[in-house]
Amino acid sequence: MKSYRYILEGLDCAACAKKVEDAISKTEGYKNVIVNFSTLKLTFDTNKDFKLAKKEITQIVQRLEPEVKVLEEGEKNQEEERSKFDIFRIIIGLIIFGATLLFKFNEIVNNIITISAFVILLYKTAKKGIKQLIKNKVLDENFLIVISAIGAYVIGKTSEGLMVIVLYEIGKILEARAVNKTRKSISDLMNIKPEYANLKQGDKQKTVNPEDIKIGDIIIVKTGERIPLDGEVIKGNAEVDNSALTGESKLVHVQGKSKVLSGSINVNGLIEIKVEKTYENSTVSQILNLVENATDKKAKTETFVSKAAKIYTPIVIGLALVVAIFMPIIIKSITYKEGIYKALIFLVISCPCSIAISVPLSYFSGIGKASKRGILIKGSDYLDGIKDIKEIIFDKTGTITTGRFGVTEINSYDKKNNQKDILEFFAKGEKFSNHPIAKSILERYDQEVDTGDVQNFQEISGKGLQYELENHLVKIGNANFTNAKEENIVGTVLYLNIDGDVIGSIVLLDEIKLSTKETMTKLKKLGIITKMFTGDKKEIAEKIANEIQIEEVKFEMLPQDKYNELDKIINQRNESKKVAFIGDGINDSPVLARADIGISMGGIGASSAIEASDVVIMTDELDKIIEGIEISKKTNLIIKQNLIFSIGIKILTLILSLFGITDMWQAVFADVGVTLITILNTLRILK
Numbered sequence: 042m043k044s045y046r047y048i049l050e051g052l053d054c055a056a057c058a059k060k061v062e063d064a065i066s067k068t069e070g071y072k073n074v075i076v077n078f079s080t081l082k083l084t085f086d087t088n089k090d091f092k093l094a095k096k097e098i099t100q101i102v103q104r105l106e107p108e109v110k111v112l113e114e115g116e117k118n119q120e121e122e123r124s125k126f127d128i129f130r131i132i133i134g135l136i137i138f139g140a141t142l143l144f145k146f147n148e149i150v151n152n153i154i155t156i157s158a159f160v161i162l163l164y165k166t167a168k169k170g171i172k173q174l175i176k177n178k179v180l181d182e183n184f185l186i187v188i189s190a191i192g193a194y195v196i197g198k199t200s201e202g203l204m205v206i207v208l209y210e211i212g213k214i215l216e217a218r219a220v221n222k223t224r225k226s227i228s229d230l231m232n233i234k235p236e237y238a239n240l241k242q243g244d245k246q247k248t249v250n251p252e253d254i255k256i257g258d259i260i261i262v263k264t265g266e267r268i269p270l271d272g273e274v275i276k277g278n279a280e281v282d283n284s285a286l287t288g289e290s291k292l293v294h295v296q297g298k299s300k301v302l303s304g305s306i307n308v309n310g311l312i313e314i315k316v317e318k319t320y321e322n323s324t325v326s327q328i329l330n331l332v333e334n335a336t337d338k339k340a341k342t343e344t345f346v347s348k349a350a351k352i353y354t355p356i357v358i359g360l361a362l363v364v365a366i367f368m369p370i371i372i373k374s375i376t377y378k379e380g381i382y383k384a385l386i387f388l389v390i391s392c393p394c395s396i397a398i399s400v401p402l403s404y405f406s407g408i409g410k411a412s413k414r415g416i417l418i419k420g421s422d423y424l425d426g427i428k429d430i431k432e433i434i435f436d437k438t439g440t441i442t443t444g445r446f447g448v449t450e451i452n453s454y455d456k457k458n459n460q461k462d463i464l465e466f467f468a469k470g471e472k473f474s475n476h477p478i479a480k481s482i483l484e485r486y487d488q489e490v491d492t493g494d495v496q497n498f499q500e501i502s503g504k505g506l507q508y509e510l511e512n513h514l515v516k517i518g519n520a521n522f523t524n525a526k527e528e529n530i531v532g533t534v535l536y537l538n539i540d541g542d543v544i545g546s547i548v549l550l551d552e553i554k555l556s557t558k559e560t561m562t563k564l565k566k567l568g569i570i571t572k573m574f575t576g577d578k579k580e581i582a583e584k585i586a587n588e589i590q591i592e593e594v595k596f597e598m599l600p601q602d603k604y605n606e607l608d609k610i611i612n613q614r615n616e617s618k619k620v621a622f623i624g625d626g627i628n629d630s631p632v633l634a635r636a637d638i639g640i641s642m643g644g645i646g647a648s649s650a651i652e653a654s655d656v657v658i659m660t661d662e663l664d665k666i667i668e669g670i671e672i673s674k675k676t677n678l679i680i681k682q683n684l685i686f687s688i689g690i691k692i693l694t695l696i697l698s699l700f701g702i703t704d705m706w707q708a709v710f711a712d713v714g715v716t717l718i719t720i721l722n723t724l725r726i727l728k
Contacts, residue, residue: 042072042086045094049081049102050110057106064101078401083111107172108165124214127165131210134162138203155199162206163187182712185358185388192385193705196378201705205389208706212713233285233304233325235269241313251303251320258316262307271323272314274299279310286324287415287660304328328417328659361387364699379701386698389708390691399683399719406726407676415659416669423655426638427673430569431618433666434607436632437575439625440642441585441663442551446478448485449532450548463545466537470506470517473498478533481549505535515539531580550581556664558589563667565590574603574632603632611637623666624654640666676726683719690715 052058058078065085066074071094074085083102087094099111138158141151170184186209193202238251241259251269254260259275262268268281278296283305292308295301301314304325320326365384369377404421411418418424438444451460458466468486471479473495483490498508505518516538520527523538525546532550536543564571572593575582582596595606611620622629622636625643633639633654641654642661658665694711697703 042088043091044073044084044086045091047083047095047098048112049076049083049106050112051108052076052078052081052106057109061102061105061109064105065098068097068101078398080405108169124217127210127214130161130164131207134158135207137161155194158203159190159194159206162203162210163190166206166209189385189389189705192381192388196381198382198705204706205709208709209713212709212717215713215717233267234329235267235303235325238269239263239266251323254316254320256316256319260314260316262312262314264307264309264311266307268301268303268305268307268314269325270303270314270316270320271318272301272316274301274312275315276313277311279312280308282306282308285413286328328412357387357390360695361385368699382705383698383701386703386705386708387695389705390694390698390711396684396687396719398716399687399723400680402720403676403680403683403723403726406723407672410727411669411672414665414668414672415662416665416672417657417659418669419655419657423638424673424676426619427621427656427669428677429617429619430621430638430670432570432572432610432614433564433621433623434572434574434610434632434636435591436603436622436624436629437573437577437582437585438551439661440623441557441573441589441591442553444625445552446481446533446549447552448481448547449550450530450546452546452548453544454546455542455544458544463537464547466510466515466539466545467517467535467547469495469510470498470508470515473508474500474506476500478535478549482547513540531584551585553585553589554661554663556662560663560667561589561591563664565592567667567670574598574606600629600631603629604635607632607635611635623663625661640669672726679722679726683722686722687715687719 058076062076065071070087070089072086076083102109102111141154166183167187170187190202190206235251237248238254239246239261240249241261246261274295280292281295286304303323361384365380369375369380407424408418435441451464453463467482468490471482472490472492496509500506504522507516516523523536525536525543532548534548537545571591573591574595576598579596582594586594619637621638621640622632623640639654640656643657690711694703
């Protein structure tokens with residue numbers, strides 16, 4: 042099956058998006074159909090020919106939403122021109138109606154002019170409503186507005202009927218612009234897609250599409266350009282801005298053998314990069330796909346709103362009929378004309394747009410904001426769940442610690458050699474080793490190592506290494522290999538033996554990340570229980586746990602032990618309280634999958650981590666967890682504000698209309714006005 046992607050231009054209703062998605066999903070030959078209202082993107086898989094698929098999809102969309110255009114990505118958008126035409130049509134309609142107020146025509150001419158104004162103003166809305174009624178047997182908001190406007194004219198409320206359609210049309214235009222502004226704001230946050238790549242061909246360079254670049258190709262990135270693909274610098278040096286990927290503004294210096302990521306910006310310098318990943322598998326492509334598809338996994342609130350919208354309008358129509366028929370019977374002072382007028386107000390206010398639009402946009406905005414801060418969240422359900430985390434279980438290596446050994450102690454047992462001399466003996470030997478510990482020792486030595494006098498180097502697997510230095514035999518390794526007396530020290534201890542005498546040692550520990558202790562303190566203040574699961578020894582695990590003040594630690598655990606222990610915790614916890622596991626990628630994938638929220642310290646560009654978890658922290662920094670919780674809480678707060686405000690205003694308007702306090706134009710505000718306010722409120726998430 043092939044995957045296809047289209048843009049649904051003019052789709053301005055979240056409920057309509059769900060309707061289109063359901064219709065295509067039920068059509069034979071189409072799988073994995075997703076209509077993302079937040080991005081206006083339609084994606085699906087099919088074995089059908091491209092032209093046939095486009096034709097069938099267009100027919101389905103046109104049947105359900107006649108005003109929506111099915112465009113291929115990159116095809117010219119006509120939304121702005123359509124908006125200008127609608128504004129022009131409203132102005133003409135108002136001018137024509139204004140003539141009846143300025144000039145005294147006889148009744149027949151006056152009615153003809155008034156009806157002409159109604160036709161011009163109602164044309165678009167009526168066309169939509171009638172098509173929906175005929176083709177789909179659905180009374181949608183467009184048809185209800187038409188009934189309300191015509192009903193107002195029939196009962197002699199001409200000005201109010203006209204005001205209903207004018208305010209509705211203006212509201213829809215403003216609503217579309219507000220939605221587009223929100224989409225653009227999110228799009229700007231994630232504006233990391235490279236537009237071109239400078240492919241090196243001999244002594245020349247050619248500007249090509251990043252998708253045409255192959256692994257092994259050489260690309261040139263100049264000052265101010267975005268790095269188009271992941272790779273390794275083979276020539277030149279530069280200052281690179283990774284903020285679009287990680288949220289961190291600090292520039293990174295890159296030179297020969299440095300790894301660079303697509304989506305970063307070359308701030309200063311000229312570099313040549315050997316491409317290591319195709320565009321499809323690049324960091325920037327993974328991030329963009331993840332963010333665009335994130336809202337396809339619906340949160341419970343979003344799913345509930347989608348279902349409620351389907352029954353909301355029919356209920357209000359039923360209430361409107363009850364008001365029109367029974368209110369004049371129950372209350373003698375109310376005439377049937379007044380009862381019908383109140384029923385028309387019910388119809389005007391029945392549209393659930395403010396709820397249906399603001400909720401998915403809020404989740405999408407939250408996911409966009411988190412992505413900008415280097416936190417990739419795979420769905421609105423996970424964004425919604427982060428705020429409910431009450432217990433976090435941490436893996437140790439690569440999560441709480443850096444995963445890199447650091448020299449914490451240098452000990453000299455011989456008065457002839459100081460700490461610097463001891464470290465130099467270690468450095469001379471480790472210079473020839475590829476072991477991870479060797480790199481840590483050389484980093485601590487932090488100067489050029491002279492190995493010209495080193496002879497007969499040997500590395501003994503699982504024990505250590507040895508070499509000759511000025512006819513002296515030097516051994517570096519564990520206690521057994523160096524004949525040292527083993528000490529009860531927390532950490533990895535390497536001893537130095539020269540000609541049979543142990544003259545020194547160094548102690549290495551996995552370094553704790555800088556932000557770890559502060560993050561644990563903040564989590565404790567939020568009432569979140571912290572635990573650590575590690576396969577490391579008891580002494581090391583307890584030392585780290587005490588240092589960062591983690592509440593509970595379990596050590597010497599195999600992967601299945603971690604899984605079983607987490608499973609036990611989840612089965613015993615309250616259903617409303619989420620348990621998160623934070624690990625460093627694919628090694629912890631079973632536990633990440635079992636947790637309510639699996640958070641991966643993936644590191645920028647780690648595709649295995651992106652696949653294994655629900656949330657990926659691109660910078661490996663633990664304090665991003667606090668940011669993620671804050672974004673989740675803010676998103677949830679704004680969704681609650683929008684729901685309470687929308688439903689509250691609608692109910693209030695309905696009640697006030699029964700007592701004759703509100704008119705029809707106020708009912709229009711309760712629909713389109715509230716929608717605009719909730720969309721603008723949603724924009725606060727991005728700030």
